[in-house]
Amino acid sequence: xxxxxxLLDTFNPWSVCFRLxxxxxxGGCIGVERGRHGRPAGLRTxxxxxxxxxxxxxxxxxxxxxxxxxxxxxxxxxxxxxxxxFLGVGTIISDRNAHITGLTTAAGLWTAACMGLAIGxxxxxxxxxxxxxxxxxxxxxxxxxxxxxxxxAAVYYLEITCMxxxxxxxxxxxxxxxxxxxxxxxxxxxxxxxLLTAEEGDLxxxxxxxxxxxxxxxxxx
Numbered sequence: 752x753x754x755x756x757x758l759l760d761t762f763n764p765w766s767v768c769f770r771l772x773x774x775x776x777x778g779g780c781i782g783v784e785r786g787r788h789g790r791p792a793g794l795r796t797x798x799x800x801x802x803x804x805x806x807x808x809x810x811x812x813x814x815x816x817x818x819x820x821x822x823x824x825x826x827x828x829x830x831x832x833x834x835x836x837f838l839g840v841g842t843i844i845s846d847r848n849a850h851i852t853g854l855t856t857a858a859g860l861w862t863a864a865c866m867g868l869a870i871g872x873x874x875x876x877x878x879x880x881x882x883x884x885x886x887x888x889x890x891x892x893x894x895x896x897x898x899x900x901x902x903x904a905a906v907y908y909l910e911i912t913c914m915x916x917x918x919x920x921x922x923x924x925x926x927x928x929x930x931x932x933x934x935x936x937x938x939x940x941x942x943x944x945x946l947l948t949a950e951e952g953d954l955x956x957x958x959x960x961x962x963x964x965x966x967x968x969x970x971x972x
Contacts, residue, residue: 760873762816767809774805774870777882778863784889785856800860801867804831808871828868835864859889907947907958909967910935914943916963921945923961927954937965 759766778801779794786793811824862885869878911920921930928949935942942965947958958967 759875762812766873770805770809770870770873771802773875773878774801774867777801777866777870777878780882781859781863781885781889784886785859796860797863800835801863801870804828804835804864804867805871806867807831808868812872825872828871831864831868832861835861855889859885905949905969907949907954907967907969908936909945909947909958909961910937910965911943911945912941912963912965914941917943917945920961920963 759769775798778797778799782794782797785797807830808825808828811827814820814827815822815824862881866878866881866885869875869881909920911917917932924930924945924947928947931946931948933944933946935944955967955969958964961967
């Protein structure tokens with residue numbers, strides 16, 4: 752057993768194959784769970800991200816240990832940390848109601864890339880612990896978050912008739928939810944749009960009766 756562990760810790764064809772297969776397995780396990788929930792990135796995406804990150808780290812070690820190049824063996828792999836952000840941005844979606852989805856998928860892809868880098872350098876325990884934490888965060892904690900939501904959220908659009916009254920209206924809405932000022936949908940001079948994200952309830956009538964509010968509509972998320 753000791754000889755096997757020493758074999759995996761050194762850079763050789765057997766350890767290279769083991770690291771790539773482990774990256775594919777761990778990345779695939781995360782991808783299966785995400786794919787079951789219909790997320791943009793699923794099994795194949797997570798496998799490719801994790802294996803690709805692992806391979807870049809192995810390339811750096813190969814250049815230094817086999818080709819005898821002078822340089823940092825982690826320089827190539829380090830670019831994955833910033834480069835994976837471009838892929839993550841493509842999974843983040845914002846709808847017309849300012850409801851953002853895909854943040855967990857983007858974070859999962861970034862963490863999967865880091866996990867692949869750890870496997871590539873032979874940091875197996877770190878990769879396995881990260882894998883366990885990812886599963887807990889994605890599977891267990893998502894259920895906890897859903898159980899804590901007592902009411903579905905809704906986005907309320909308000910159109911304020913006077914720009915000078917925006918602060919006053921926002922002060923009255925403070926504590927009800929998240930506020931965002933946007934251009935008025937009516938395009939009328941002086942009008943300002945306001946988005947309020949709050950729990951769905953009996954709030955719409957109250958918003959419609961507020962002073963300086965020309966219109967108020969609610970859209971369930």
